[in-house]
Amino acid sequence: MSSSSLRDSTAADALSVSIHDLSRRFGDRVVLSELSLEIAAGEIVALIGPSGCGKSTLLRHIGGLDSPTGGSIAIGGTPVTGLDARSAIAFQEPRLLPWCSITRNVEVGLPRGKRAHDDRDRVAALLELVKLSSSAHLRPREISGGMAQRVSLARALARRPGVLLLDEPFGALDALTRLSMQDLLLDLHAAEPATIVIVTHDVDEALYLADRVILLGAIDAEENAAQASIRSTVVVPGVRPRDRGSGDLAELRAELLEGLGVPTHHLAAR
Amino acid sequence: MSTLRTRVVSVNSGTPVLERPLVDDAVGTPVPTASALPRPPRRWVRATILGAVIPIAVIVLWQAIATSGLVPSYRLPTPLSVWAAGVDLYERGVLYQHIAISTQRVLLGFGIGAIVGLALASIVGLSARASELFAPTLGALRAVPSLAWVPLLGLYLGLNEDSKVALVAIGAFFPVYTTVAPALRHVDAHLVELGRSYGYSGPALLSLVQLPAVVPAVISSLRLALAQAWLFLVAGELLGASLGLGFLLVDSQQNGRIDRLFLTIILLGILGKGTDGAVGLLERFLLKRWGS
Ligand SMILES: Nc1ncnc2c1ncn2[C@@H]1O[C@H](COP(=O)(O)OP(=O)(O)O)[C@@H](O)[C@H]1O
Ligand SMILES: [Mg+2]
Numbered sequence: 044m045s046s047s048s049l050r051d052s053t054a055a056d057a058l059s060v061s062i063h064d065l066s067r068r069f070g071d072r073v074v075l076s077e078l079s080l081e082i083a084a085g086e087i088v089a090l091i092g093p094s095g096c097g098k099s100t101l102l103r104h105i106g107g108l109d110s111p112t113g114g115s116i117a118i119g120g121t122p123v124t125g126l127d128a129r130s131a132i133a134f135q136e137p138r139l140l141p142w143c144s145i146t147r148n149v150e151v152g153l154p155r156g157k158r159a160h161d162d163r164d165r166v167a168a169l170l171e172l173v174k175l176s177s178s179a180h181l182r183p184r185e186i187s188g189g190m191a192q193r194v195s196l197a198r199a200l201a202r203r204p205g206v207l208l209l210d211e212p213f214g215a216l217d218a219l220t221r222l223s224m225q226d227l228l229l230d231l232h233a234a235e236p237a238t239i240v241i242v243t244h245d246v247d248e249a250l251y252l253a254d255r256v257i258l259l260g261a262i263d264a265e266e267n268a269a270q271a272s273i274r275s276t277v278v279v280p281g282v283r284p285r286d287r288g289s290g291d292l293a294e295l296r297a298e299l300l301e302g303l304g305v306p307t308h309h310l311a312a313r
Numbered sequence: 314m315s316t317l318r319t320r321v322v323s324v325n326s327g328t329p330v331l332e333r334p335l336v337d338d339a340v341g342t343p344v345p346t347a348s349a350l351p352r353p354p355r356r357w358v359r360a361t362i363l364g365a366v367i368p369i370a371v372i373v374l375w376q377a378i379a380t381s382g383l384v385p386s387y388r389l390p391t392p393l394s395v396w397a398a399g400v401d402l403y404e405r406g407v408l409y410q411h412i413a414i415s416t417q418r419v420l421l422g423f424g425i426g427a428i429v430g431l432a433l434a435s436i437v438g439l440s441a442r443a444s445e446l447f448a449p450t451l452g453a454l455r456a457v458p459s460l461a462w463v464p465l466l467g468l469y470l471g472l473n474e475d476s477k478v479a480l481v482a483i484g485a486f487f488p489v490y491t492t493v494a495p496a497l498r499h500v501d502a503h504l505v506e507l508g509r510s511y512g513y514s515g516p517a518l519l520s521l522v523q524l525p526a527v528v529p530a531v532i533s534s535l536r537l538a539l540a541q542a543w544l545f546l547v548a549g550e551l552l553g554a555s556l557g558l559g560f561l562l563v564d565s566q567q568n569g570r571i572d573r574l575f576l577t578i579i580l581l582g583i584l585g586k587g588t589d590g591a592v593g594l595l596e597r598f599l600l601k602r603w604g605s
Contacts, residue, residue: 108510126509138507141554142525151521155512202511 057085057236058119058129058205060105067100067111074100077114079274080257084119084205087232087239089249092259093303098242099135101259102208105240106132117207128154130158131204133212135242137191139183145194146170146179152201169197172227188215193224200231209241215246221245222287225252229283246299250279250292258302275302344383390572395579398572415546415557416584418474422481423542427535429482432490435492438497439523448494453488461546463552477549477557484545487536493535496527514577532596543585556582 060082067075072256074097082088102111104116107127116123118130131152139148149166159165170176173193178186185192192215199207204235213221225248232239243249249256256277277295279285285292297307333379341382372392390398402408433451436443462483463476470476500523508514508522550559558577565573 106510108506126512128512130509134503134507138503140504140507140525141520142528151508151513152513155517200512203357 049199056205057238059084060206060238060240061117061120062101062105062114063116063122064114065101065104065111065116067104067109068112074271075104075111076272078297079114081271082238082240084238085236087241087253088241088253089253089255089256090240090259091244091249091299091303092248092274093269094244096259096261098259102132102210102240102242105206106130106208108132129204130208131199131202132194132208133195133199135210135214137183137188137195139191139194141183144180144182145175146188148183148194149197149201154202166197166201169200171198171219172182172200172231173224189217189220192216196224196228200235203235204237204258207237209239211242211244214244221248226284228252247287247295248301249299250295251285251287252283253279255279256295257298258299260302318574386601387569387571388590390575395575396571398570398576399580400572402576411561412580412584415550415559416588417541418477418481418540418549418557419546419588422546423485423539425478426482426485426542427489427538430534430538431493431531434490434493434497438494438527439519444494453491455491459484460548460552463549467553472553477546477554480549481542481545486539486542487562488537489534490532491533492537493527495561496530497523500526502564525603528599532592532599536589536592536596539588540585543588545580547581 046247060080062078062080062082064077065075077100080088080137090101091233092098100109104111105123107123107125110125118127139145140151143151146166149169149270150162153159153162153166167176167179167258173189173196175186175193175197178190179230183191186194192212196209196212199209213224217226228239228241229252239252241249241252243252246256254280257273258277259271260274261271275298277299279295280291300307375389376392379386381387386394399408402411433447437447437451438444459480462480466476466479470479504522504526505518508518513521545564547559548556550557552564554560558581561577562574565571565577
């Protein structure tokens with residue numbers, strides 16, 4: 044029911060994202076170095092990479108929360124120059140307003156300046172979708188970390204963004220909830236197409252959700268361990284919903300894990 | 314300059330800047346809140362009874378000592394004679410005057426000081442440039458001992474109402490300013506960024522994030538300011554007044570009316586507690602709405 048009531052809403056169209064030679068330095072520290080990436084409208088792209096390699100930084104740049112020291116970003120062909128209403132971000136931390144109810148926190152995500160008649164219904168539907176209807180009246184400190192992450196996701200969805208930026212959105216969830224939230228994200232993507240860029244630590248999650256998985260990290264580890272760019276891009280075969288146990292993905296999984304520096308013994312085991 | 318500011322802030326550290334670690338807050342198991350539970354009326358009754366135990370015990374002990382002859386009556390009046398002194402002043406029609414004028418000075422001065430304090434704290438707390446402009450000066454003014462203002466205010470404004478209200482306002486201003494300005498400056502940057510990223514800015518952002526975040530700091534600063542207001546009132550009235558509780562203290566001391574001295578001290582305690590209780594009601598209302 045929930046996804047259908049969301050479908051009725053006037054959804055924004057999915058928008059493409061073009062990243063061209065993006066560089067970001069913090070003082071002397073180069074975090075992103077000449078990174079280029081084209082993301083098609085409606086595509087789901089997963090970013091994975093070791094902690095501290097610049098995944099959140101990249102996401103913040105797409106959302107216009109940070110400005111590059113070099114290169115450029117465009118959403119739907121128009122350059123991103125600052126905070127951008129076309130994208131919505133779910134931060135790595137839930138960032139809920141502690142003095143507001145869960146419902147009110149989701150309402151913060153509603154597009155500003157154009158109140159719609161179905162805003163309340165939409166918030167209620169989103170809360171139902173992330174399975175928080177019965178907690179709608181609670182304050183953030185009364186809910187668990189996993190619930191808080193779901194509120195943060197619902198808030199980002201409330202904005203009807205053309206580009207949805209998710210920074211480890213399921214990181215604090217237990218394994219079971221994580222799986223059902225992944226399916227929910229895919230349902231939503233089908234109902235309300237948006238371009239999704241999702242940062243994750245979980246290779247399986249990346250392969251299950253994404254059209255492409257981008258492995259970020261230092262290109263030349265010896266030269267400068269900090270300079271991150273795209274190390275490899277994996278195009279995930281097949282159409283969603285994918286079989287979580289699929290053998291086809293095992294090779295890709297091993298490749299990505301090796302890329303992250305985790306020996307899988309996959310080939311040896313054969 | 315920055316050391317001065319830090320010192321000033323830490324002097325007022327009786328009210329810590331209320332900042333919540335959000336991430337820690339969010340990760341964890343659900344915690345039932347006290348406000349979620351229906352508060353049994355019994356507890357209120359018990360608190361009242363328990364709270365009255367020590368004052369009653371003190372009065373009983375006081376009566377026992379005063380009537381035992383251990384302490385001469387010109388050093389320690391009996392509770393009853395203090396009561397009688399109160400009734401006497403009341404019947405002459407001056408008790409009410411003393412109380413009314415003092416309360417009026419406190420409320421006026423507190424209101425002015427708190428409003429100016431909140432306004433300046435907002436400017437200094439939200440704008441780095443305004444902070445650089447105002448903070449050193451206000452910090453230096455804060456360092457001037459309160460009573461140093463009395464002669465100057467007396468000279469400028471005369472020994473009349475204005476100078477006393479101004480003194481009380483000075484007393485109320487600083488706790489509000491020194492608590493609220495840093496609280497605003499230290500509002501969780503993550504939440505401010507969240508607000509911005511969802512399209513809030515200016516007054517909308519202020520009312521979504523910054524103001525609610527500092528409500529606890531504002532309330533505790535108001536309580537502190539009220540206590541300071543009474544302190545500065547008595548200081549002002551001690552040093553030159555013809556009416557008011559501070560004047561009654563000086564007058565009683567000069568005339569050896571120890572019963573009236575006790576009476577005035579008790580009245581100041583009751584009035585201070587009463588006004589503090591009013592702010593407490595405001596606190597309960599605001600925290601219900603804005604508390605986390
Ligand atoms: N505002 C900042 N100032 C200085 N360094 C930063 C800032 N933001 C991020 N960094 C640095 O950039 C690197 C990448 O950070 P981040 O993008 O958060 O990594 P990830 O999300 O991949 O774990 C880290 O080393 C971090 O210390
Ligand atoms: Mg990160």
